[in-house]
Amino acid sequence: MTIIEPHIHMLSRTTDDYTAMYHAGIRCVVEPSFWQGASRRHAGTFYDYFALSLDFEPTRSVRYGIDHYSCISVNPKEADDLPLAMETLDGMDRWLDHPRCVCVGEIGFNRITPNEEQVFQRQLEMAKAHDLPVLVHTPHDTPETSKKDGVARILDILREFDYDPGRIVVDHNTEDTMPLTRKTDYWAGLTVYPYSKLNPRRVVDILRRWGLERVTVNSSADWGVSDPCSLPKTAEFMREQDFTDAQITRIMHDNPLAFYSQTPKFNPQLDLPYIDPATYQR
Numbered sequence: 551m552t553i554i555e556p557h558i559h560m561l562s563r564t565t566d567d568y569t570a571m572y573h574a575g576i577r578c579v580v581e582p583s584f585w586q587g588a589s590r591r592h593a594g595t596f597y598d599y600f601a602l603s604l605d606f607e608p609t610r611s612v613r614y615g616i617d618h619y620s621c622i623s624v625n626p627k628e629a630d631d632l633p634l635a636m637e638t639l640d641g642m643d644r645w646l647d648h649p650r651c652v653c654v655g656e657i658g659f660n661r662i663t664p665n666e667e668q669v670f671q672r673q674l675e676m677a678k679a680h681d682l683p684v685l686v687h688t689p690h691d692t693p694e695t696s697k698k699d700g701v702a703r704i705l706d707i708l709r710e711f712d713y714d715p716g717r718i719v720v721d722h723n724t725e726d727t728m729p730l731t732r733k734t735d736y737w738a739g740l741t742v743y744p745y746s747k748l749n750p751r752r753v754v755d756i757l758r759r760w761g762l763e764r765v766t767v768n769s770s771a772d773w774g775v776s777d778p779c780s781l782p783k784t785a786e787f788m789r790e791q792d793f794t795d796a797q798i799t800r801i802m803h804d805n806p807l808a809f810y811s812q813t814p815k816f817n818p819q820l821d822l823p824y825i826d827p828a829t830y831q832r
């Protein structure tokens with residue numbers, strides 16, 4: 551089984567993670583831009599992060615037989631600092647033009663504020679200008695905001711945005727939001743976590759209910775409790791639940807390949823060799 555992981559934050563993972571991922575069948579990863587644990591104070595800090603993701607991380611992953619691509623954005627959690635977000639976007643074109651930038655994302659909402667909306671809208675326009683797919687982050691349930699309201703608002707904004715819905719994935723869906731997302735032609739992303747959010751059982755139930763068309767499954771794995779091998783584990787669980795090999799391949803390989811292949815920049819090499827760390831030339 552050759553797995554393409556469509557949403558994972560490898561900058562926060564270790565070399566042991568890369569080794570485990572390779573041995574579990576993962577051959578390509580796509581890394582969306584993300585909050586770094588402390589909010590950035592300078593546009594240059596965003597740019598250095600984009601350089602790490604686009605230039606450095608692929609040189610790290612290739613040693614473990616994994617091809618690495620990125621999605622570039624000012625993420626929703628930092629979009630509320632409007633002056634900094636706008637200053638960063640003023641200089642972001644050259645990162646979107648990078649040969650390993652295959653998507654604008656993640657963008658969307660964190661707390662569903664007017665500032666976040668402005669930054670979201672502007673990045674949608676940038677995706678159009680650069681002819682790139684879009685990865686949309688949907689907010690979590692908090693005491694102040696509901697995920698379902700966030701998804702509804704996002705779908706309203708996307709409806710106004712004149713772009714091929716097949717080039718947009720609305721990510722982090724749950725049982726509650728799938729009825730909204732499936733009323734549209736956008737892709738629906740499902741994120742598997744060991745404890746919170748979805749586990750393989752819930753993903754399988756959602757796939758049974760809503761089908762395999764325009765669905766991607768990802769691990770998102772970041773600094774929180776997460777598992778970079780969530781996808782191979784979900785594939786295994788699908789097999790136990792009598793999904794066919796073709797259905798499992800569709801979710802683990804064909805769908806993410808189809809989504810990102812909407813930019814000609816995405817040409818994953820899925821047969822890279824794993825290089826024994828003992829043989830590295832430093």
Ligand SMILES: [Zn+2]
Pocket residue numbers: 557559582584656770
């Ligand atoms: Zn993410």
